[in-house]
Amino acid sequence: MRKLRVRKFFAFLSWLLLTVSVVAQEKPTAFVNAKIIPIVGQAIEKGVLLIQNGKIVAVGDVKSVKIPSDAQVFDVSGKVIMPGLVDTHSHIGEVSGADSSSPIQPDVRVLDSINVRASSIRRAQAGGITTVNVMPGSGHLNSGQTLYLKLRSSNPSKIEDLLIYNEDGSIAGGMKFANGTNSLRTGGGNFPGTRAKSAALMREQLIKAQEYREKIRKAGEDKSKLPPRDLMMEALVEVLEGKRIVHFHTHRHDDIITVLRLQKEFGFRVVLHHVSEAWKVADEIAKAKVPSSIIVVDSPGGKLETMDVSMTNGAALERVGALVGFHTDDYITDSRLFLRSAALAVRNGMSREKALYAMTMAGAIMLDLDKRVGSLEVGKDADFIILSGDPLSVYTKVLQTWVEGKKVFDRNDPKDYLIAVGGYGASNDRHIHLDCFEELGGEGDK
Amino acid sequence: MITIRRFLQFVLSKRSETILPIVLILCASQFAFAQIAVKGETIWTMAGENITNGVVLIGANGKIEAVGPASQIKIPSGYKVLSAKVVTPGLIDAHSVIGLSGYLNQPHDQMQVDLSAAIQPELRAIDAYNPEEKLIEWVRQYGVTTLHTGHAPAALVSGQTMIAKTFGKTIDEVTVVPTAMIAVTLGQAGLAPQGKSPGTRAKAAAMLRAELIKAQNYGKKGDEPRDLRQEIWKKVLNREIPLLVTAHKAHDIMTALRIAKEFNIRIVLDGASEAYLLIDEIKSAGVPVIIHPTMYRAGGETANLSMETASKLKAAGITVALQSGYETYVPKTRVVLFEAAIAAANGLSTRDALATITIDAAKILGIADRVGSIEVGKDGDLALYDGDPFEYTSHCVGTIVNGKIASDVVR
Numbered sequence: 049m050r051k052l053r054v055r056k057f058f059a060f061l062s063w064l065l066l067t068v069s070v071v072a073q074e075k076p077t078a079f080v081n082a083k084i085i086p087i088v089g090q091a092i093e094k095g096v097l098l099i100q101n102g103k104i105v106a107v108g109d110v111k112s113v114k115i116p117s118d119a120q121v122f123d124v125s126g127k128v129i130m131p132g133l134v135d136t137h138s139h140i141g142e143v144s145g146a147d148s149s150s151p152i153q154p155d156v157r158v159l160d161s162i163n164v165r166a167s168s169i170r171r172a173q174a175g176g177i178t179t180v181n182v183m184p185g186s187g188h189l190n191s192g193q194t195l196y197l198k199l200r201s202s203n204p205s206k207i208e209d210l211l212i213y214n215e216d217g218s219i220a221g222g223m224k225f226a227n228g229t230n231s232l233r234t235g236g237g238n239f240p241g242t243r244a245k246s247a248a249l250m251r252e253q254l255i256k257a258q259e260y261r262e263k264i265r266k267a268g269e270d271k272s273k274l275p276p277r278d279l280m281m282e283a284l285v286e287v288l289e290g291k292r293i294v295h296f297h298t299h300r301h302d303d304i305i306t307v308l309r310l311q312k313e314f315g316f317r318v319v320l321h322h323v324s325e326a327w328k329v330a331d332e333i334a335k336a337k338v339p340s341s342i343i344v345v346d347s348p349g350g351k352l353e354t355m356d357v358s359m360t361n362g363a364a365l366e367r368v369g370a371l372v373g374f375h376t377d378d379y380i381t382d383s384r385l386f387l388r389s390a391a392l393a394v395r396n397g398m399s400r401e402k403a404l405y406a407m408t409m410a411g412a413i414m415l416d417l418d419k420r421v422g423s424l425e426v427g428k429d430a431d432f433i434i435l436s437g438d439p440l441s442v443y444t445k446v447l448q449t450w451v452e453g454k455k456v457f458d459r460n461d462p463k464d465y466l467i468a469v470g471g472y473g474a475s476n477d478r479h480i481h482l483d484c485f486e487e488l489g490g491e492g493d494k
Numbered sequence: 495m496i497t498i499r500r501f502l503q504f505v506l507s508k509r510s511e512t513i514l515p516i517v518l519i520l521c522a523s524q525f526a527f528a529q530i531a532v533k534g535e536t537i538w539t540m541a542g543e544n545i546t547n548g549v550v551l552i553g554a555n556g557k558i559e560a561v562g563p564a565s566q567i568k569i570p571s572g573y574k575v576l577s578a579k580v581v582t583p584g585l586i587d588a589h590s591v592i593g594l595s596g597y598l599n600q601p602h603d604q605m606q607v608d609l610s611a612a613i614q615p616e617l618r619a620i621d622a623y624n625p626e627e628k629l630i631e632w633v634r635q636y637g638v639t640t641l642h643t644g645h646a647p648a649a650l651v652s653g654q655t656m657i658a659k660t661f662g663k664t665i666d667e668v669t670v671v672p673t674a675m676i677a678v679t680l681g682q683a684g685l686a687p688q689g690k691s692p693g694t695r696a697k698a699a700a701m702l703r704a705e706l707i708k709a710q711n712y713g714k715k716g717d718e719p720r721d722l723r724q725e726i727w728k729k730v731l732n733r734e735i736p737l738l739v740t741a742h743k744a745h746d747i748m749t750a751l752r753i754a755k756e757f758n759i760r761i762v763l764d765g766a767s768e769a770y771l772l773i774d775e776i777k778s779a780g781v782p783v784i785i786h787p788t789m790y791r792a793g794g795e796t797a798n799l800s801m802e803t804a805s806k807l808k809a810a811g812i813t814v815a816l817q818s819g820y821e822t823y824v825p826k827t828r829v830v831l832f833e834a835a836i837a838a839a840n841g842l843s844t845r846d847a848l849a850t851i852t853i854d855a856a857k858i859l860g861i862a863d864r865v866g867s868i869e870v871g872k873d874g875d876l877a878l879y880d881g882d883p884f885e886y887t888s889h890c891v892g893t894i895v896n897g898k899i900a901s902d903v904v905r
Contacts, residue, residue: 345825346827346828346829347632347826347829348597348628348826349597349598349599349826350597350825352599355597379793382789385836388886391886391887395888440886441886441887442835442839442885442886443838443885469800470792470800470801471770471798472768473798474792474800
């Protein structure tokens with residue numbers, strides 16, 4: 049009897065704790081009077097964005113959205129709110145991948161290489177980037193597994209603080225492939241010397257992966273018949289299964305077509321990256337229903353395969369109805385000026401609507417994250433930026449960046465301002481705050 | 495000088511049918527060097543106030559004949575009339591390497607540095623400049639009419655720079671100043687490959703000083719044989735030609751000022767990422783600064799660069815210009831219009847930002863008597879836009895060099 053009572057007491061206690069944890073959710077936060085560009089749906093001239101527990105609770109006109117009495121309210125009149133930007137291809141965090149020992153290294157994870165204290169991550173937040181595909185380089189046919197990050201902390205201590213998890217619990221990321229000249233090496237060895245050899249090496253590995261997958265399928269429930277674990281094959285099977293989207297570095301028109309040919313043969317899901325000559329084969333890209341993540345650079349050339357790169361790529365792909373996103377390729381272009389890429393695409397004929405969609409929703413689709421990010425819709429993550437004005441104006445500043453309901457960048461904060469415009473110490477690894485000393489010394493943050 | 499127009503007026507005044515065919519032939523040939531009238535809703539002359547609804551007339555000699563409000567200037571018949579929302583002086587890129595460095599980035603089009611020796615001031619830019627380089631066409635389409643270009647900041651003394659117009663076929667046709675400056679690089683980028691000198695900053699400074707001391711003594715004996723290197727150093731010591739000293743770190747900037755003082759030579763600071771730390775020193779030395787591109791990448795020696803450097807230096811009264819700079823990869827050239835735009839968004843007024851790529855650039859390069867502003871007698875170099883030149887979504891719609899339409903594409 050007594051035992052039962054104790055048990056009941058503990059049951060009650062755990063119920064109480066559960067209830068309390070449910071009740072003790074964050075107070076809602078409302079951003080009112082801003083122009084809101086939700087990306088999905090019409091722009092709202094005077095709107096309200098209501099967030100709670102890292103999610104969007106309501107978005108709409110000031111007259112129609114009821115703000116709860118306990119909400120913290122920020123008046124952001126005259127400002128513009130849009131979804132956090134999605135950078136589909138970046139090299140922030142001092143990322144590294146494959147190591148030149150062989151041209152195809154799908155076993156390599158960038159997860160195991162990123163320095164979360166790198167200033168480049170802070171610069172991305174200053175540029176309004178909230179979701180980013182961090183990739184290894186293009187010096188290999190396959191330089192490893194990419195990582196999709198949420199820049200949800202201004203003070204991350206480990207990569208785990210920024211990870212995104214898929215529904216099955218796995219870490220979200222893609223796979224980097226490349227063709228064209230970056231992955232050619234004339235020195236011989238096991239690297240390809242020609243484009244045809246590049247394609248042959250890729251096909252060879254993907255066929256091996258098909259066979260590996262077949263062995264697993266045949267083994268069924270009988271674990272004794274499973275092939276020995278092979279990290280390379282496991283990763284490529286994920287590619288074949290569509291669990292890992294291929295992010296394919298490709299520039300020249302014929303290289304783009306080669307990607308489409310490989311995609312057709314093996315059925316993997318793919319995003320074309322850079323696509324310098326997309327304007328030459330836009331119809332073929334559209335027909336294959338393959339999305340493109342484009343880069344905007346200030347002049348043509350730099351290498352032979354980009355001599356015909358054009359700022360009209362965005363417009364050319366929009367015209368044929370292909371899905372277009374953008375990327376910084378940071379360090380190639382500056383994450384802090386990511387919106388400039390969209391603006392220059394508009395300068396060269398892309399519509400404003402599609403350009404802003406490309407910076408957000410299209411990027412989310414390319415990373416399989418469109419259910420969570422990319423637009424300001426109820427139930428999605430509270431990832432958004434507050435801008436001083438028109439997103440496509442050179443004079444507009446990113447004032448604040450919010451990820452999952454937390455502010456990760458504030459231009460009014462002197463430390464963040466330093467990151468945004470540069471200056472002494474701006475490129476150093478993020479400062480480690482020694483709070484006790486700072487309080488005592490006062491000058492500890494210098 | 496009798497212009498074609500006046501000659502035509504003279505011929506027409508005779509009203510003789512017998513000379514009509516001659517008149518027609520002359521009219522046709524006139525288009526090769528047509529006089530141009532450019533109407534602008536806003537004209538940034540960069541010499542006094544802006545003109546609203548103004549006109550710029552460029553004569554057959556390629557020089558500006560008149561500039562003022564449309565109400566006060568009659569466009570003579572026979573002038574080709576262009577219109578634009580905004581008109582500025584042709585833009586000046588105060589420091590580039592294009593023409594020596596090409597867009598393909600292959601060994602055959604990369605002539606901006608020869609690494610066989612650390613000090614080679616005798617290398618002339620005019621012997622390497624390719625006026626038909628694609629990147630020159632590229633920047634011309636964004637309004638750039640004058641380029642200060644040459645040897646790259648990639649060796650202690652990499653060679654000479656030159657000033658050229660961005661439109662024309664041959665080197666003689668485009669050259670404004672054949673030897674503008676000598677490119678000197680302090681800091682990491684100026685060090686020699688492993689095992690060669692200079693291998694340290696102190697060695698670099700010692701080598702440069704020794705070289706200048708040697709030049710001070712050149713010619714004293716009277717019958718010395720010609721020495722291309724010493725001849726050019728003499729011009730530096732005589733203050734005819736300045737050194738273009740690329741220095742990013744504060745201590746390298748101080749080295750530049752120290753050597754300039756020691757030898758009483760003229761210098762122009764270039765790059766100067768940390769110039770904002772030394773505003774008083776730079777100002778009191780009276781040295782102008784050609785600041786790194788505003789969007790230059792922060793890292794290594796440029797780790798501390800700021801988008802606000804131009805505005806901070808300008809506010810202190812230092813003459814500043816912006817540049818496209820030197821890129822070893824992508825973008826193979828930057829565009830000064832874009833770089834000034836970011837400076838305008840980070841503290842500089844529109845006028846001051848425009849000055850960094852027009853009149854102030856011309857002053858630093860010593861060519862303000864010819865270019866940099868829209869004034870009567872100056873070269874007929876103009877850039878035309880369909881809106882605020884700095885706005886991302888505006889376009890450069892025309893470029894005029896020496897009175898010739900050098901670009902009419904919409905960029």
